[in-house]
Amino acid sequence: MATLEELTRHIPSGPRVDPAAVARSVADSGRVLVVLDDDPTGTQSVADLPVLTGWSVEDLTWALHQGEPAVYVMTNSRSLDPADARRVNEEVAVAALEASEATGVPVAFVSRGDSTLRGHFPLEPNTLAHVAEQAGSPIDGIVLVPAFADAGRITVGGVHYAGSAADGFTPVGESEFAKDATFGYESSHLRDWVVEKSGGAIAGEDVVLIDLATLRSGEPGQEAARILTEVTGGQVVAPDIVDENDLLLLALALEQAERAGKRFVYRVGPPFGRARIGQSPRTPLSAEDVERISGAGERAPGGLIMVGSHVGLTTRQLDALRERRAPTEIEIDVAAVLDDRRQQHLADIVDEVVAGLGQGNVVVRTSRVLVRGDDADASLDIARQVSAAVVQVVREALARRAPRFVVAKGGITSSDVATLGLQIRRAFVRGPMLPGIVSLWEPVDGPALGIPYIVFAGNVGGDQSLADVVDTLSA
Incomplete structure (x- = not known):
């Protein structure tokens, strides 16, 4: 168990990022993130975005016409066996690309997974990367960001932790979540976890780490962008993330790398989508908000x-x-x-x-x-x-x-x-x-x-x- 102060001692806080700066960059690109959510809890960090529980071309076309920077598609893939999870990811990606062509709205893929590392990895992001490659858009990297600071999941020094600022943080491989009956694991260091979950198909030395000091140094996003522009061949990239500003710094770095021609698929925890589109955290809904949302039926x-x-x-x-x-x-x-x-x-x-x-x-x-x-x-x-x-x-x-x-x-x-x-x-x-x-x-x-x-x-x-x-x- 370690405190946040112990984990981040001697690491600079980094420059602050206005979410609006990220939002403007995303708007300029015209790109919409299609977030394949392996269960519906990925929506808890965002607001006022369309959500689909089906993935017909018509459904995705409707969502892309809403004019929002992201759409969430509920795949429920965490409840599926690997073959069905692969099939569902393929179906969503193919339909999204068809809807993209029909609407003229460019899309990028986000594989939203569990912040405590349970789920089909690397199968799901690899499947999305394969569909993109078949469509003529090869993917340079798989960006792995399970961090979810609001829920006490952070990554420091390549190690993913679960806990809280009040009670301290434990390496996630030592937590109850690692004992999951279906998706259990032993590793807490993301490099080792990638090797473990890929059955050794991905070598540890091929996983690119972006440490917290690098992410927070220099002009916002610049040093991380330099690393990202060198990623190729579908390498896994695992950045350290402790708070919302770190996610915004990463979003700026990804914007810079993508403007330089790089293409990524993301495997992430819930708050990544919010930061990636430059959406500020919304205050919790009140009883009055709930009443306004409720319909008039009995x-x-x-x-x-x-x-x-x-x-x-x-x-x-x-x-x-x-x-x-x-x-x-x-x-x-x-x-x-x-x-x-x-x-x-x-x-x-x-x-x-x-x-x-x-x-x-x-x-x-x-x-x-x-x-x-x-x-x-x-x-x-x-x-x-x-x-x-x-x-x-x-x-x-x-x-x-x-x-x-x-x-x-x-x-x-x-x-x-x-x-x-x-x-x-x-x-x-x-x-x-x-x-x-x-x-x-x-x-x-x-x-x-x-x-x-x-x-x-x-x-x-x-x-x-x-x-x-x-x-x-x-x-």
């Missing part, structure tokens, strides 16, 4: 909170919500979902949800004991069956009574609830519910039209964060 007095994440933080957040607001609680018994009791069990839960919404907020949670299979594939299959049960509950409850709001806790849970449960196809992310984390979507189509939808990652916030968000939504 809804139940209570909101629906779906909890699928199993990390320890989520359990503590659920305990705090229970203590503060005493919502109706209903448990999806994973054992029942996995055997012949499934349909009756879920029908009973839907009845309880509909009745509970008439009285107040309702929490539907999966069993807090994580059920794993004998290997990664078996664990993923169990997770899919449980997620399908969550979706069924949401969809059938929504058909009978529209909740005041819906919160989904957990990355894969939030994707499936949005796409399959609420049947959202197009939406706008309107901003965060807490500083830099937890996004609110405004659906613009489907049965959830007018119902605020809150995407809440399993691994962000403090113990009181879920209760704080529900307080705002219930005001």
Whole structure:
């Protein structure tokens, strides 16, 4: 465990960057970032951007016509096996390039991954790079930026950390996130992590590091840009990042390198997109903001909170919500979902949800004991069956009574609830519910039209964060 002061001692703070300077450069290029989000939590750092849960050429054409510098496409690829993840990334990239040609809007690809390094790497960025190359635009580098300062993920000296300024930082390979049943790992140094996740296909000496002192030295972005212009052949580039200004410095460096002819695919944590387009962090949405976003349709007095994440933080957040607001609680018994009791069990839960919404907020949670299979594939299959049960509950409850709001806790849970449960196809992310984390979507189509939808990652916030968000939504 190390303090931020210990990690950054003797490193200069660097020149300050106005996000508007980055925004102007991005606007001049006319380029739109197509962000392939491996679960919906990547939207928590941005505001007022289009979000798609499908990727037809028509959907992407609609998004590019919105005149915004980025569009988020929900792939839910973290819940897929490698073959399906590759297929989905190919489909999105091909459709985006077709929409780009039809609209005349140039695009670049961002592979938004987990800030604690879980997910399909290097498969996803490599797939996007391959599609770009097939289209005649070879990629010089894969820029790896998992940092997410708002959630306590920083990179210093090539080592990625999880923690907080108050409690200190631990190398992420020593955290609970590295023990993930499907995407576990051992390395904390990004160079070693790339070697580990690529199975040795990428050599450590081929990974380009940009240390914090270099990123912060000289004219804004200049030294980092010099390094980036030398990257070639799809090399992985891993910059140090500690705060928002570091991301803006990197954005300026990338702009300079791209103007010099370099092309990159990005594999990043949530706040990268915000800095890359020069969007200033939005203040958290208030109860009044939520009310303005809500539609005029008739809804139940209570909101629906779906909890699928199993990390320890989520359990503590659920305990705090229970203590503060005493919502109706209903448990999806994973054992029942996995055997012949499934349909009756879920029908009973839907009845309880509909009745509970008439009285107040309702929490539907999966069993807090994580059920794993004998290997990664078996664990993923169990997770899919449980997620399908969550979706069924949401969809059938929504058909009978529209909740005041819906919160989904957990990355894969939030994707499936949005796409399959609420049947959202197009939406706008309107901003965060807490500083830099937890996004609110405004659906613009489907049965959830007018119902605020809150995407809440399993691994962000403090113990009181879920209760704080529900307080705002219930005001």
